[in-house]
Amino acid sequence: MSYIKRIIASSHVRHGIKVGVASVLAYVMSGLMGMPYAYWAVITTVIVMQIHVADSIHMCLYRFTGTAIGAGMGILLILIFPATHFWTLVGIFVGTGICAYLTRYNARFRMAAITVAIVYLTSLGDEHRILFTMSRVAEIGIGVACAFLVSVVLWPRRAGAALRERLEHQFGQLAVRYTLLMNNFLSQQQKTDPDLFDDFAGETEKNKEMFHKVYSVERRFFRDDVDLLSTQVNVFRSVLERLQSMLTLLNQVEGVGFDIILAPELTELKRATTNALRAIGIGKPHDTKRLEEAVNNIETRFIELRREGVTSRFSAQRLFQVLGFISSAQRLGDYVVKVLKEREAAAKKEQPS
Structure with a gap:
């Protein structure tokens, strides 16, 4: 049976x-x-x-x-x-x-x-x-x-349901590859496969196409959170673009790599960001406190290191490359926090007073 x-x-x-x-x-x-x-x-x-x-x-x-x-x-x-x-x-x-x-x-x-x-x-x-x-x-x-x-x-297979499944999987994959990217950076700026995100090339267009079906057709007959789906589709595209930029920055680093003093702070940022990305993919509320603290700790710790003159060990080019990667990771965290807070505010507005 x-x-x-x-x-x-x-x-x-x-x-x-x-x-x-x-x-x-x-x-x-x-x-x-x-x-x-x-x-x-x-x-x-x-x-x-x-x-x-x-x-x-x-x-x-x-x-x-x-x-x-x-x-x-x-x-x-x-x-x-x-x-x-x-x-x-x-x-x-x-x-x-x-x-x-x-x-x-x-x-x-x-x-x-x-x-x-x-x-x-x-x-x-x-x-x-x-x-x-x-x-x-x-x-x-x-x-x-x-x-x-x-x-x-009879067994309605909705594009909205299929899109939600796709997005949950895609955000999970982004979290995995972001982790790989950050680990390679912390491992003395190890080179990473330049095609790491190539299999996502057609995903953003497919997501937009499926969302259009939901928005223009299905929402007339079924209840779908089109605002959430729209947010997920746009955030996936934006995060993918940011990660591709970070991949390029990492692979541009030449010569012998360095141990990164900010490794503990970046490791925490990595964990907080990946958890937040998975939460967005699932479409569930997520507490942004940990991610906000991780982003702020990067800034605080970097200021301390600059005062101590630690960054002088880098050549100007290497300094720009390393700081560019760290800054991109920090901005990604900021962006994810902003998205989650906007979703939280929207959810509060929808609740009956």
Whole structure:
């Protein structure tokens, strides 16, 4: 039984079941409503059903609005052009050509062009061509409605939920790699793989794309904390850019490395920052006191060392490189504190007074 549950839990297995259920529902509903060509409704459900709810809803809107526009164009052509061979060719040229041109303004006209071709040609020879066209629109509408209903009700796999899982994993990975980066710096400025963050190259764009689906589509039907998701998406991008800059600074250090006197303070900053990053990834409140203290301790300790003249052991170039890395780590900590405090303030505003 547990094996069967594991199989059903697969997103692709569930998607297959959902498409099957929506197709059967569309066929049955078409029959109950007396539609003669129920296969149009079934075909529509197969076309518009997607794994994520947001994609399904987008395809439902795309399919139905494109069909409605195309049907309107088809009816206009039927009224204008006689059903002779020559004028049928003219009608096909005009209808599909206009819709294809209009795709420069909206992609839905591509679906409209397909619909024009279908309703204008399949209605040839029918005594009531306009009624025939409206029946096809109704069948497609049934398919869209069934696909929408099943997508939202049965095992809805939301882009918001998938995005939250991605972000939690991504922030966890950032914390791991930040730890590696800081450890290598403290290990006498050890060189680090310059491709350390390359596998994140496409992650920021994918996150933005998924967030757009949540914001523009899913939030109309489900309750999602879009403000939190927006914060996480933007913070991930910003932290990634900062860490890439720190990686460059570390690898620019030449010659024999030094033991860093600020190692205890930087180690504490590392721990506090990674804990805070994981908290942001999970989307949970996090006490910023430890991170704030770690950031301030860096500043305090550095001032003490400068007064003692310790920094004189570095050449000017090496001093700039080492201090650049430390300053970047400190600014990253400051930035994370600011983000957490803003989230805390926003949460307090949302609480009922």
